[in-house]
Amino acid sequence: AQSVTQLGSHVSVSEGALVLLRCNYSSSVPPYLFWYVQYPNQGLQLLLKYTTGATLVKGINGFEAEFKKSETSFHLTKPSAHMSDAAEYFCAVSEGSGGFKTIFGAGTRLFVKA
Amino acid sequence: ETGVTQTPRHLVMGMTNKKSLKCEQHLGHNAMYWYKQSAKKPLELMFVYSLEERVENNSVPSRFSPECPNSSHLFLHLHTLQPEDSALYLCASRSSGGTDTQYFGPGTRLTVL
Numbered sequence: 001a002q003s004v005t006q007l008g009s010h011v012s013v014s015e016g017a018l019v020l021l022r023c024n025y026s027s028s029v030p031p032y033l034f035w036y037v038q039y040p041n042q043g044l045q046l047l048l049k050y051t052t053g054a055t056l057v058k059g060i061n062g063f064e065a066e067f068k069k070s071e072t073s074f075h076l077t078k079p080s081a082h083m084s085d086a087a088e089y090f091c092a093v094s095e096g097s098g099g100f101k102t103i104f105g106a107g108t109r110l111f112v113k114a
Numbered sequence: 115e116t117g118v119t120q121t122p123r124h125l126v127m128g129m130t131n132k133k134s135l136k137c138e139q140h141l142g143h144n145a146m147y148w149y150k151q152s153a154k155k156p157l158e159l160m161f162v163y164s165l166e167e168r169v170e171n172n173s174v175p176s177r178f179s180p181e182c183p184n185s186s187h188l189f190l191h192l193h194t195l196q197p198e199d200s201a202l203y204l205c206a207s208r209s210s211g212g213t214d215t216q217y218f219g220p221g222t223r224l225t226v227l
Contacts, residue, residue, distance in 0.1 A: 032213060032214050034214075034215070036218075041220070041221075041223075042220050042221070043118070043120075043204050043206075043218030043219050043220045043221050044204070044206075044216075044218040045218070046215055046216075046217075049213060049215060051213045090157065094214040095214075100145060100147075100162045100164060100169055100170055101159065101162070101170060102159075102214060102216060104156055104157040105156065106155075106156045107156070107157075
């Protein structure tokens with residue numbers, strides 16, 4: 001069975017500071033890993049994904065994440081936060097073997113202070 | 115229009131009403147999903163359709179009834195709902211192959227009085 005744990009339901013950073021959102025996963029097969037972002041009154045939008053290959057994945061809006069198998073982690077980072085980054089972020093895992101189920105974390109709300 | 119669209123965007127209904135939510139995808143995908151997003155709870159998968167067949171049904175109460183007439187359209191029929199069913203209902207689609215990336219609509223905000 002797969003699971004996702006996002007550490008911290010709320011994270012607050014100052015504008016220009018490093019953003020670090022933590023995600024740990026559990027999977028019995030090589031996972032596909034995702035970060036989605038949700039802005040108010042909108043659906044989820046894909047930020048980035050890891051399937052195979054390079055473990056450092058770059059996404060949209062300057063975000064990146066690193067797949068660390070030994071730590072079962074897929075933390076999301078951005079060097080310099082912008083006010084427009086304020087949103088809710090979801091980490092997700094799927095089996096990547098043709099199954100249909102993706103397991104989502106509970107979400108982390110990012111606040112950016114001016 | 116491109117992507118995944120959902121109508122209506124907002125819906126207020128009484129417990130005795132019958133209403134339907136509609137989702138349409140213009141991405142050529144062949145799998146579609148309904149999720150329920152409630153405050154302070156993880157995203158809950160309700161139903162999955164692949165090639166118009168239901169492949170996942172996560173113990174959803176019978177007052178929610180999905181319908182997938184073709185690979186581009188997905189409906190969620192609602193009847194005799196409860197106030198705890200108030201939530202954001204999200205539709206998503208993806209290709210059966212590929213990298214499991216799901217594309218979400220903007221959601222329908224449902225309030226049950």
